[in-house]
Each structure stands twice: as C-alpha cells, then as structure tokens.
Amino acid sequence: MHANGNMSIMSHVNNLVVVRIYDCIKANAKSCGECIQAGPNCGWCKKIDFLQEGEPTSARCDDLAALKSKGCPIEDIENPRGDKQVLEDREVTNRKIGAAEKLKPEAITQIQPQKLVLKLRVGEPQTFSLKFKRAEDYPIDLYYLMDLSYSMKDDLENVKSLGTALMLEMEKITSDFRIGFGSFVEKTVMPYISTTPAKLRNPCTGDQNCTSPFSYKNVLSLTSEGNKFNELVGKQHISGNLDSPEGGFDAIMQVAVCGEQIGWRNVTRLLVFSTDAGFHFAGDGKLGGIVLPNDGKCHLENNVYTMSHYYDYPSIAHLVQKLSENNIQTIFAVTEEFQAVYKELKNLIPKSAVGTLSSNSSNVIQLIIDAYNSLSSEVILENSKLPKGVTISYKSFCKNGVNDTQEDGRKCSNISIGDEVKFEINVTANECPKKGQNETIKIKPLGFTEEVEINLQFICECQCQSEGEPNSQACHEGNGTFECGACRCNEGRIGRLCECSTDEVNSEDMDAYCRRENSTEICSNNGECICGQCVCKKRENTNEVYSGKYCECDNFNCDRSNGLICGGNGICKCRVCECFPNFTGSACDCSLDTFPCMASNGQICNGRGTCECGTCNCTDPKFQGATCEMCQTCVGVCAEHKDCVQCRAFDKGEKKETCSQECMHFNMTRVESRDKLPQPGQPDPLSHCKEKDVDDCWFYFTYSVNSNGEASVHVVETPECPSGPDIIPIVAGVVAGIVLIGLALLLIWKLLMIIHDRREFAKFEKEKMNAKWDTGENPIYKSAVTTVVNPKYEGK
Numbered sequence: 001m002h003a004n005g006n007m008s009i010m011s012h013v014n015n016l017v018v019v020r021i022y023d024c025i026k027a028n029a030k031s032c033g034e035c036i037q038a039g040p041n042c043g044w045c046k047k048i049d050f051l052q053e054g055e056p057t058s059a060r061c062d063d064l065a066a067l068k069s070k071g072c073p074i075e076d077i078e079n080p081r082g083d084k085q086v087l088e089d090r091e092v093t094n095r096k097i098g099a100a101e102k103l104k105p106e107a108i109t110q111i112q113p114q115k116l117v118l119k120l121r122v123g124e125p126q127t128f129s130l131k132f133k134r135a136e137d138y139p140i141d142l143y144y145l146m147d148l149s150y151s152m153k154d155d156l157e158n159v160k161s162l163g164t165a166l167m168l169e170m171e172k173i174t175s176d177f178r179i180g181f182g183s184f185v186e187k188t189v190m191p192y193i194s195t196t197p198a199k200l201r202n203p204c205t206g207d208q209n210c211t212s213p214f215s216y217k218n219v220l221s222l223t224s225e226g227n228k229f230n231e232l233v234g235k236q237h238i239s240g241n242l243d244s245p246e247g248g249f250d251a252i253m254q255v256a257v258c259g260e261q262i263g264w265r266n267v268t269r270l271l272v273f274s275t276d277a278g279f280h281f282a283g284d285g286k287l288g289g290i291v292l293p294n295d296g297k298c299h300l301e302n303n304v305y306t307m308s309h310y311y312d313y314p315s316i317a318h319l320v321q322k323l324s325e326n327n328i329q330t331i332f333a334v335t336e337e338f339q340a341v342y343k344e345l346k347n348l349i350p351k352s353a354v355g356t357l358s359s360n361s362s363n364v365i366q367l368i369i370d371a372y373n374s375l376s377s378e379v380i381l382e383n384s385k386l387p388k389g390v391t392i393s394y395k396s397f398c399k400n401g402v403n404d405t406q407e408d409g410r411k412c413s414n415i416s417i418g419d420e421v422k423f424e425i426n427v428t429a430n431e432c433p434k435k436g437q438n439e440t441i442k443i444k445p446l447g448f449t450e451e452v453e454i455n456l457q458f459i460c461e462c463q464c465q466s467e468g469e470p471n472s473q474a475c476h477e478g479n480g481t482f483e484c485g486a487c488r489c490n491e492g493r494i495g496r497l498c499e500c501s502t503d504e505v506n507s508e509d510m511d512a513y514c515r516r517e518n519s520t521e522i523c524s525n526n527g528e529c530i531c532g533q534c535v536c537k538k539r540e541n542t543n544e545v546y547s548g549k550y551c552e553c554d555n556f557n558c559d560r561s562n563g564l565i566c567g568g569n570g571i572c573k574c575r576v577c578e579c580f581p582n583f584t585g586s587a588c589d590c591s592l593d594t595f596p597c598m599a600s601n602g603q604i605c606n607g608r609g610t611c612e613c614g615t616c617n618c619t620d621p622k623f624q625g626a627t628c629e630m631c632q633t634c635v636g637v638c639a640e641h642k643d644c645v646q647c648r649a650f651d652k653g654e655k656k657e658t659c660s661q662e663c664m665h666f667n668m669t670r671v672e673s674r675d676k677l678p679q680p681g682q683p684d685p686l687s688h689c690k691e692k693d694v695d696d697c698w699f700y701f702t703y704s705v706n707s708n709g710e711a712s713v714h715v716v717e718t719p720e721c722p723s724g725p726d727i728i729p730i731v732a733g734v735v736a737g738i739v740l741i742g743l744a745l746l747l748i749w750k751l752l753m754i755i756h757d758r759r760e761f762a763k764f765e766k767e768k769m770n771a772k773w774d775t776g777e778n779p780i781y782k783s784a785v786t787t788v789v790n791p792k793y794e795g796k
Helices: 002-026 032-036 064-069 150-159 162-170 197-201 226-234 248-257 284-288 316-325 336-348 364-376 406-410 463-467 510-514 637-650 727-769
Strands: 042-045 061-063 083-088 115-121 126-133 140-147 177-184 216-223 268-275 328-335 352-357 379-383 390-397 403-405 420-429 439-445 452-459 480-483 486-489 527-530 533-536 570-573 576-579 609-612 615-618 666-671 686-692 698-705 711-716
Touching: 002 061, 032 042, 032 061, 032 463, 042 064, 061 064, 083 126, 115 126, 115 420, 140 150, 140 162, 140 216, 140 248, 150 268, 162 177, 162 226, 162 364, 177 226, 177 248, 216 226, 216 248, 248 268, 248 316, 248 328, 268 364, 316 336, 328 336, 328 364, 336 352, 352 364, 379 406, 390 406, 390 439, 403 406, 420 452, 463 480, 510 527, 637 666, 637 686, 637 698, 637 711
Parallel strands: 115 452, 140 177, 140 268, 268 328, 328 352, 666 711
Antiparallel strands: 042 061, 083 115, 126 420, 177 216, 379 439, 390 403, 390 420, 439 452, 480 486, 527 533, 570 576, 609 615, 686 698, 698 711
C-alpha cells in the first residue's frame, strides 16, 4: 500500500513538473520579462554561453530545475519573487463603554492593517492577514425614514415620542448617538396622487386635515438632541396618495447620496425604513410619463426632493450600489402583511434586516434594537473593482473555530461587541497590465467606513534588464541591446544576434515571414525564425515530426480516443485525423454504421431521434433508450390524440372550440369501416386506437408517423353507439329475482329448523332412555318419634 501511495504521489509531482515546464517553453519568451510572466516557476538563464548551437533564445526560459540540469548556475537564473509590505498597521481599539476617554470616530480603529503594498508576479499569490474587532461604544447615526401616507396615521402618534425614548435605549450601546427624521409619500404626478387643486391642498377625504402630498422631506438632519426630534416630528401631518405601493425608493436614494444635508458621519450608519405598504421601483415611473432613469444624485432643495416628477424610481441594484458606497445599513420596519416582500428585498441588499412593525408602531424601539444587534453581529468583507487579470480569495477564522472559504470566507457571524475575527486574503495576478502601472484596490467590511488600502505593484520585468548594454558589440556589431544574456535587437535588425537587416528582404517585420496569417506565434512555437525562415525543432522520438512552412504541422497532436491517436481508425496528418472508411469525427471515434440504431419497427431510432456515431440521440424528450423506444411518462398515443381526432372528425369534445389552433398537426382521412383502416405491416409506426367520445360512443382510428415526421390519422367516420336498455325485462327480471331469492331463503330457513328440531327430539329420547330413579331417603324427611334419655338414670 505504501509503495502504491508513493508511486501515486510521484506521478502527481511529475505531472505538475511537466505542466510547469510546458508553460515555460510554450511562452516562447524572447526576453526575461516575457519569461517571468509565463508562470511563477519559470526562470531565465542570463549566462552568456548557456545556449547550444542551433538553440533559440526562448530556450533560456524554462523551469528552474530544468535550467539547473542544463548547467545554468543558480546565480545566473533570474527568478524575481513577489513580496508584501505593510505601510500602516494601527492596532484595533480596545475601549469600554462609559470610559472617561472620549475618542473621535476617526480615531477608533476596528480593522487592521490599514495600508499595504503587494508586489505581484504573475501566477504567484500573495497572502496577508486582516483582523477585525467590533469596538465597544462605537458612535451610531440613525435616520428614521417614515411613510406618511394616510394608512400610517396611528403610527405617527407613537413616533412623535421616539427621539428621547430611543436615546435612552441606545445609551446602553453607545454614548455617542445621533438621530434624524425624514418622511415620504409618493411622486407628485398622476396616477400616484390626485392633481386636482383641492386634492393637492388636502388629499384626504371628509373632514380630515392632511398636508399636501410630497415625494420626500428631510425633516430633521442627524442630531444628538432627542427633544428636538420629538418637537419637529410632533408637527408633522399625514398626507395621502391614490395607489398602494409608495415612493420609498426615491427617499432611500436621497438619504443615501445627500450626505451633507442628512449629516452622516464616518460611523455606523443606520437607516430605519418604516411603512405598511409595498414599493415602486425602476420602470413604474412610466405610468406617470417619467422615463428618465434615476441619476443617483442629490436633488434636495430646502430639504425637499424636487426631481421626483423628472426622474424614475431607482432600481434595486442602483440602491444596493449607493447604500454600499455610503456604508448605510438598512432596517426595514414593515407590517406583517408585507413581511414576505421585504424579506425578499433584504436578500438582495447586503447588510440589511427586516422587523415586524405592529399596526401602530408601538414596538418600533425594540425592533430597532433587535435589528441593530442582528446587523452588527455579522461582518462581511467586500472589495472594490479588481484590475484586469487580478483575482482575490478569502478564508475566514471566526468564533468557536468556525473556518470557511470561497464566498463564505468573506464573512463571520454571531460576533459580539469586543470579539476579534481574522481573515486570510490571497491576491493573485494572472497577467501583467499593458502599461505595467500600479493599481490600488480597497477592502472593507460592509456597513463600516474603515477600509484596507492595497497598492498592487506588478513584477513584469527582470532586474537584469535595467543593466542592459545598448548597441553592444555582442549583438552583431552594435545592432541591439545586450541584456540578461541575450540580444534585444534595434529597429530594423532581426535574428538571434540581430544579424539580419529587414532591408535585406524588403520587409518591415522579418518575423512576419515566420508567422501564419492572423497569428502572433513565431513558427507556431515549434521552431525558430532565422532571418525570415522557420527551422523546426526535432523531438527525441524520431517517429514524431514537426513539418510545414511555419512548423504548424505534426503527426502526434491529433485527437485521441481510447488512448490511441485518431482512435486507431485513421492517420494523423498536420494535427488533423484522416479517417478510414466508415469512420468520422475529430478522433475517428464516430462510426457511420446505423445498425445499432435500428428500432424493432425497422426505423432508425424509432423515428424519434438521430443516429450519431452508432448511438441514438433522441430528439423527442419523452423517448429514451438505445433506440428511442422507451417512454416512461407517455400517456399513450391514443389518449394523447383522441381529443383532437374527436374534434376534427365529429366536431365535438373538449377541444371543439380550439380545434383549429391546437389540432392541425396531422393529416386526417375518413374511412367507412374498421376494415378499411390501415393494418400492421406498413413501414411507418402504426397505433390502432379505440376511444370513447363525449356521448359514450366508441370511435376507431389509427395514428402513424412517416420517416419525414409527418403524422397521419385514419378515422372510422361513424362511431359505434350502444343501443338503450329494454326497461320492462330488466324490471321483471329484478322482481322475479327478488321473489326467487326470498323463497329460497325461506326454504333454507325451514329446512334448517326441521333439522334443528329433529336433533333436539333425538337428544331428548336418548336422555329419557338413560334415566335411572334413585331410592334414597328424602333429605328433608323428619320422623314423628322422639327418644329422650334421662341423664340421671344409672341402669338399676
């Protein structure tokens, strides 16, 4: 077992080595920079006399072990490695609620490190650890956004005292809490509101005193004065609109993007969205003639949203983007009726929660506390847009030893205040930027303003390239720059040592003579272009040969089947299999013989599929099996088509009204009798059917499909209807039957009674014969004589 295991491991290692070597060689690198971009295990040998006669410059690029084995000293191998450098690494803040030290929000640190540099080489990941700790007594900004449509009238009364009450509760969580208030109703155009002058002044009916309808108002910017919240909210009045969904998305967008007017700080930002109705979203504005998409910008004038009539509602994706950009966590406080809708919305908006609002909002404080605890107990990392070719992966190390990778590696749950979690983050560059410039990405926890800034520096060139010798004599009398042990030719010169001039062959690009049309590969990577001509490589196996003007052909890279080139059924010519007769396919593994596809009825694949490579590919999804003859779910041809046959032949049945739309997929022929119907033995599959129509009459038809897929139906033109029953014989028979059954039952009962009486009489007679009379005394008899003995008598 150990031997087999070792062999398996060695085989796996060998395969990896082969792949790595192949990547390095395949790159056909002409410089050290191209080589190190081919893979993390590729090195460049800069030793001047490393190449043997006839070897191309690209042979300097190979796997590190291969370069050593070819005699390249380790000090002459260029193999730069990636690195990381932490520039800013403040420790996370350890602070208790009620501490005497008061810190500004920007002085509190919850994420570490804050800034670092990663030097990335293509294919080599760089890993760093990120620490997150929920700080105690972290400041909170909470904005209460309320639906002021008429149905929320009783809720407004309870919200009027929310400021001071919520302040008292939040003091248990943070000593730095601010609260704001905004309200919304609907877009101020038809059909969302009534635009008659009277309704614009008072949209409510009867003697209700309501304020004019509006889209969104910022009633109170964020403040630490709870009494001011109560005062201003107490002055608010209910408004009204016509439709049930509200314009809350317009309000959420303005709250998110109008940071200065709302007064958001760089602290925990909570948005409480309170309503008892659904919501309009992008596209609904067309009902009011509004077609311009929401621009995601702030349009508050005097704390009122002024462009509701101009821009459509935002889409959910647009809201997600803006809420995430501004680090706002949303709490949907909605009534029980709309819980399902907002829970689906929550799944689309990261770092959001849904709470059940009572009918009059009396539980709103507890709802906010519960939702805040739920949101703050989970940390989810997100990163900014990655540069092209850069990938990132996460691994989380959460509480109680819970570790996750992939998408779940971005988050940790059940975090309490003061808990510390860690993430391991891998960043990998799969290619170099075209200009090689540095890039910056950012990673932050959703709902938090703190972030990690990562500067990405790409290793796309070798150190030895900066030490190159321009116009070096080593490059054919100064026709190139000698760098990293090889020549980089000047303009107008080509060749390994820049020995050829483009003027000699009247070409601006000598390599073009060694490239196929629409290709960037020199000699197809199977040879070297020497002054405009390809010289193909030789392989160790002499049976394997490169050929062609551009070394584009070989006789060993054709498709294989069962481990054989061209499946053993053809010849490999220029990487394409030329198959023997009766075979086709890229690997000659497709037989043209249709015998295995022949169904029992003589049709190929039962007329329900096509024969491909000796195997049926059933085109009718109902049929399966080797020859498409099995149908596990079919209701039967007769039952499937009886309604259409009935409506077309007799103008009745369930499909009578839709016959011309649903039942014209077959050709129908009427015949006089069942004898005239087609009989078995014809080449097309045939089904004989007997079905009942809506009048309980039997009708007969056949159904067949020819080789072209055309369906034909032959139907007997006259149904067989059973004649009605003769009532008198039936009634007489029933009465006679009842009388006979009654007489039979009486006779049986009489017979049984006679048998029973005879048995009882015989038993009596038998007991009478066996009776014996006993002559003993009567036990109750007493004699009339009484004898008395004198006790004094002594017998004298």
